[in-house]
Amino acid sequence: MNLFLAFDFTNFVGRFHPILVHLPIGFLLLGILMEWYQRWKKTEKLSDLIGYAWLLGAIGGAFAAFCGWWLGETGLYFEDDLFLHRWVGILIVIISLVGWWLKKDSTRHSAATHRITNLLILGLLIFEGHLGGNLTHGASYLFEYAPEPIKNLMLNEESDIMDFSAADSVIVYNDLVQPIFEQKCFACHDNKVQRGGLNMASIDSMLVGGDGGPAFLSGNVIESELFRRVTLPQKNIKFMPPVGDPLTYDEIKVLEWWIASGAAADKSLTDLEVPESIKPTLLRRYSLDTNPKPYYETVNIPPLDSVTIANVEENGFTVKILGATNPLLDVKFSGTDLTDEQLRSLEPAAEHITWLSLANTNITDEGLATIANFKNLTRLQLEKTNIGDPGVAALSALKHLESLNLYRTKVTDECLTDLEKMEGLRRVYLWQTEITSNKAKALQDNNEELQLIIGQG
Amino acid sequence: MCTHEHKKNYTRRDFLTKTTLGMGALTMGSMLDPMSLFGKEKSLSGIPNLNGGGVLGQAHFPPKVKRVIYLFQSGAPSQIDLFDHKPLLNKMNGQDLPESVQQGQRLTGMSSGQATLPIAGSPFSFKQHGDSGALMSELMPHTAKIVDDLCFIKSMYTEAINHDPAVTFFQTGSQLPGRPSIGSWVSYGLGTDNKNLPEFVVLVTKDKFGQPLYSRAWGNGFLPSQHQGVQFRAGKDPVLYLTNPPGIDGKTRREQLDQLQRLEKINHDDLGDPEILARMAQYEMAFRMQTSVPEIMDTTDESDYIYDMYGEDSRKPGTFAANCILARRLAERDVKFIQLYHQGWDQHGNLPSAIKVQCKETDQATAALITDLKQRGMLEDTLVIWGGEFGRTNYSQGQLTDTNFGRDHHPKCFTIFMAGAGIKKGFSLGATDDFGYNVVQRPVHVHDFQATLMHLLGIDHERLTFKFQGRRYRLTDVHGEVVKEILA
Ligand code: HEC
Numbered sequence: 001m002n003l004f005l006a007f008d009f010t011n012f013v014g015r016f017h018p019i020l021v022h023l024p025i026g027f028l029l030l031g032i033l034m035e036w037y038q039r040w041k042k043t044e045k046l047s048d049l050i051g052y053a054w055l056l057g058a059i060g061g062a063f064a065a066f067c068g069w070w071l072g073e074t075g076l077y078f079e080d081d082l083f084l085h086r087w088v089g090i091l092i093v094i095i096s097l098v099g100w101w102l103k104k105d106s107t108r109h110s111a112a113t114h115r116i117t118n119l120l121i122l123g124l125l126i127f128e129g130h131l132g133g134n135l136t137h138g139a140s141y142l143f144e145y146a147p148e149p150i151k152n153l154m155l156n157e158e159s160d161i162m163d164f165s166a167a168d169s170v171i172v173y174n175d176l177v178q179p180i181f182e183q184k185c186f187a188c189h190d191n192k193v194q195r196g197g198l199n200m201a202s203i204d205s206m207l208v209g210g211d212g213g214p215a216f217l218s219g220n221v222i223e224s225e226l227f228r229r230v231t232l233p234q235k236n237i238k239f240m241p242p243v244g245d246p247l248t249y250d251e252i253k254v255l256e257w258w259i260a261s262g263a264a265a266d267k268s269l270t271d272l273e274v275p276e277s278i279k280p281t282l283l284r285r286y287s288l289d290t291n292p293k294p295y296y297e298t299v300n301i302p303p304l305d306s307v308t309i310a311n312v313e314e315n316g317f318t319v320k321i322l323g324a325t326n327p328l329l330d331v332k333f334s335g336t337d338l339t340d341e342q343l344r345s346l347e348p349a350a351e352h353i354t355w356l357s358l359a360n361t362n363i364t365d366e367g368l369a370t371i372a373n374f375k376n377l378t379r380l381q382l383e384k385t386n387i388g389d390p391g392v393a394a395l396s397a398l399k400h401l402e403s404l405n406l407y408r409t410k411v412t413d414e415c416l417t418d419l420e421k422m423e424g425l426r427r428v429y430l431w432q433t434e435i436t437s438n439k440a441k442a443l444q445d446n447n448e449e450l451q452l453i454i455g456q457g
Numbered sequence: 458m459c460t461h462e463h464k465k466n467y468t469r470r471d472f473l474t475k476t477t478l479g480m481g482a483l484t485m486g487s488m489l490d491p492m493s494l495f496g497k498e499k500s501l502s503g504i505p506n507l508n509g510g511g512v513l514g515q516a517h518f519p520p521k522v523k524r525v526i527y528l529f530q531s532g533a534p535s536q537i538d539l540f541d542h543k544p545l546l547n548k549m550n551g552q553d554l555p556e557s558v559q560q561g562q563r564l565t566g567m568s569s570g571q572a573t574l575p576i577a578g579s580p581f582s583f584k585q586h587g588d589s590g591a592l593m594s595e596l597m598p599h600t601a602k603i604v605d606d607l608c609f610i611k612s613m614y615t616e617a618i619n620h621d622p623a624v625t626f627f628q629t630g631s632q633l634p635g636r637p638s639i640g641s642w643v644s645y646g647l648g649t650d651n652k653n654l655p656e657f658v659v660l661v662t663k664d665k666f667g668q669p670l671y672s673r674a675w676g677n678g679f680l681p682s683q684h685q686g687v688q689f690r691a692g693k694d695p696v697l698y699l700t701n702p703p704g705i706d707g708k709t710r711r712e713q714l715d716q717l718q719r720l721e722k723i724n725h726d727d728l729g730d731p732e733i734l735a736r737m738a739q740y741e742m743a744f745r746m747q748t749s750v751p752e753i754m755d756t757t758d759e760s761d762y763i764y765d766m767y768g769e770d771s772r773k774p775g776t777f778a779a780n781c782i783l784a785r786r787l788a789e790r791d792v793k794f795i796q797l798y799h800q801g802w803d804q805h806g807n808l809p810s811a812i813k814v815q816c817k818e819t820d821q822a823t824a825a826l827i828t829d830l831k832q833r834g835m836l837e838d839t840l841v842i843w844g845g846e847f848g849r850t851n852y853s854q855g856q857l858t859d860t861n862f863g864r865d866h867h868p869k870c871f872t873i874f875m876a877g878a879g880i881k882k883g884f885s886l887g888a889t890d891d892f893g894y895n896v897v898q899r900p901v902h903v904h905d906f907q908a909t910l911m912h913l914l915g916i917d918h919e920r921l922t923f924k925f926q927g928r929r930y931r932l933t934d935v936h937g938e939v940v941k942e943i944l945a
Binding site: 318431 | 520650766833
């Protein structure tokens with residue numbers, strides 16, 4: 001092959017293939033049609049012309065196969081499909097020659113032999129034509145616009161959206177990057193075939209690279225040949241993949257991010273820093289939500305029995321189950337007079353309560369001791385109560401508490417040290433309290449994650 | 458009444474529904490909640506009271522939002538003069554809009570006959586605000602101060618090009634009248650959090666005109682009628698026909714209602730018509746509202762600084778600002794869906810002066826509402842939405858002069874913003890082209906918006922359906938995808 005590279009013999013000859021293939025098909029079909037016509041007319045001896053048509057078909061076919069062979073050598077076609085197309089083509093040439101030999105002296109062979117040969121060549125031509133079509137236009141070309149049921153039957157289209165349940169189990173290279181290569185590059189760049197000398201089956205083999213050197217440089221997107229190839233204008237002869245679907249925007253984004261972040265083999269999604277710009281892509285294409293889940297969605301406990309729930313409701317609370325997928329509870333006291341007994345009725349549900357509102361009640365600092373054991377509590381509303389600093393101190397063991405509403409309570413600057421202790425705390429509402437804004441601000445400056453909402457007026 | 462007449466109305470279909478579904482519902486109910494069979498407090502509809510009595514029983518997934526305040530800006534505010542800054546329009550001011558931009562988009566009859574479509578740059582200046590650097594025009598100085606709490610969608614688009622179909626589309630998911638509105642779906646699906654108030658309350662700014670608003674925008678469509686929005690008005694009678702007539706006191710009314718309930722129950726046992734249940738529920742609700750509504754509407758317990766915060770208007774009942782305070786009071790009492798309407802954004806002419814009036818009426822109160830909710834900790838689980846039914850054109854309808862122009866309806870792009878639970882803060886999604894005419898990044902359809910809203914409330918929009926005339930309907934018809942990019 002290298003011998004001819006001087007004037008790109010491969011491409012030059014190869015491109016005659018599409019012109020030449022249709023001629024032999026015409027000859028062969030003509031031969032078969034003539035034969036059928038004469039048999040239908042019950043002609044005694046079949047015409048000699050039939051044999052000649054087969055001969056011309058065989059000769060034309062041989063030329064087409066020759067050019068086709070070289071076209072295949074350009075490397076622009078998927079190896080697996082190519083193999084079959086090549087050899088079926090050559091088989092057609094051979095059978096046409098056999099046909100010519102049969103038809104030359106047709107009476108010497110039984111009608112059945114003729115019929116079988118005719119049907120065989122017809123079948124092979126159709127099959128070969130289809131393979132050729134798939135090679136140039138892609139496998140989905142034929143049925144792309146077919147009515148929906150036929151389309152679904154013929155093309156089992158995989159949806160682009162893959163679903164991973166948890167971000168930390170996703171290995172970026174294995175789960176996100178390699179599938180792209182597998183789908184769009186492996187046909188020409190893997191252990192079996194290495195177009196341009198490039199094997200993309202593993203990171204190491206990509207680093208060895210192809211005829212032009214390493215396929216990519218870790219951490220350097222701009223200098224990476226592989227990235228350049230997939231982002232060239234599609235008309236460019238160097239654009240990859242040369243046939244088939246180009247990489248989508250999302251795929252290019254993932255590839256870019258992977259190379260830029262150091263092209264690691266075994267890093268999981270949570271090991272790598274996920275820049276804001278890639279998040280929408282991960283969400284769209286892989287349904288991967290890289291925002292951390294709220295704590296209450298990570299708790300895994302069996303649902304509370306309905307008798308316990310009913311008992312809590314009977315004690316004046318409104319109870320809601322968070323959702324069909326989450327058995328935790330959202331509980332609110334509906335009145336204002338909350339007795340100790342009522343409060344204690346929550347205890348059997350202690351692990352299940354994640355949102356609790358005792359706002360506007362007469363809850364006391366001592367009463368809050370009960371709540372200090374609600375270990376899955378993430379949101380607590382105590383606004384408009386007489387809670388003071390001791391109450392807040394009692395709560396400081398709640399490590400998953402994320403939001404605490406203390407507006408219009410009796411708390412003072414003293415509770416700030418206790419608030420600081422709660423590692424899970426993100427938002428505290430302190431409007432209309434004794435808290436001074438400079439003290440609050442000082443605490444907030446120390447704790448980037450903590451927001452103290454003082455309000456205005 | 459002759460019973461015989463009733464029997465005639467009782468069709469084979471009713472019989473089957475009642476026997477099969479009725480038994481089914483009974484068993485289902487007790488499977489979900491064994492207590493309900495033993496006559497704990499039973500709701501009128503027979504659905505267990507756990508989780509507020511909505512059909513869903515419980516949300517599909519944990520809700521981020523427990524209540525919604527939707528500040529609907531009826532008439533369609535001009536995104537180009539408020540949020541979507543397009544300097545190119547100022548550069549090309551007066552030139553004819555290129556066909557390559559318009560791309561054959563249908564125009565309304567009001568400007569399709571114009572010889573030219575002169576590009577109209579915004580006369581208002583824009584500045585970036587907050588840490589998020591959101592662009593806001595000078596028309597909304599108060600909202601500009603809270604941009605770091607807001608999430609803008611600049612790539613909204615709709616299909617309707619006229620007000621009524623567009624409002625109907627936004628509120629019900631269909632341009633044709635007859636479907637339930639968002640608030641009704643929410644009420645139907647999730648039930649109530651406060652038995653003394655309706656789940657869905659509507660407040661319309663008084664004495665505003667322009668395009669008419671039809672009550673079907675808060676109608677229940679084919680859902681049982683207790684799910685329709687209840688309009689609260691400013692003035693002596695906030696809810697029409699709620700007060701007892703002279704000479705009837707509360708006790709008499711209660712006895713009368715009890716008697717009526719007994720009769721209605723007989724009626725229902727006989728006919729099995731669900732609308733009878735709806736009527737019974739509404740009588741009861743009206744009775745409870747006789748005490749709960751005056752308490753809500755009486756805002757004398759609000760402090761002066763609250764009025765100052767919401768603006769001078771807020772002392773005048775029926776204004777947008779006063780309604781914003783009411784909205785907050787309703788939200789504090791766990792009303793699920795609070796829908797405000799403010800008309801007058803339909804500026805086909807005189808835009809520069811008319812839009813100033815609109816902004817003056819709404820800007821301060823909107824910002825105050827969000828700030829007020831925030832300081833009370835209510836943005837934890839309340840969502841505020843601000844937006845109209847479509848956008849306005851980048852060209853002038855009618856003559857463009859140095860000081861005056863108008864803008865026609867434009868469905869292909871507009872901006873809305875939200876604040877509160879479950880969504881990103883200081884964030885802006887999507888973009889339009891330099892002409893502010895077409896969406897070029899992350900288009901968000903009205904159905905996508907609705908799907909997202911339902912998602913935030915813990916509802917899978919594809920699974921809250923109602924069978925009517927042989928087909929299952931849902932808010933988002935057969936469309937709608939949750940806009941995950943804006944979820945926090
Ligand atoms: C249909 C076959 C085919 C497919 C599919 C294909 N390539 Fe290629 N690729 C080639 C051929 C042939 C060459 C050598 C000619 C050239 O350099 O353009 C090549 C060369 C390359 C080279 C340069 C190797 C070197 O060192 O010279 C890179 C990089 C490359 N391909 C990347 C890709 C990527 C990435 C994909 C998948 C997105 C892909 N290719 C898919 C056929 C293919």
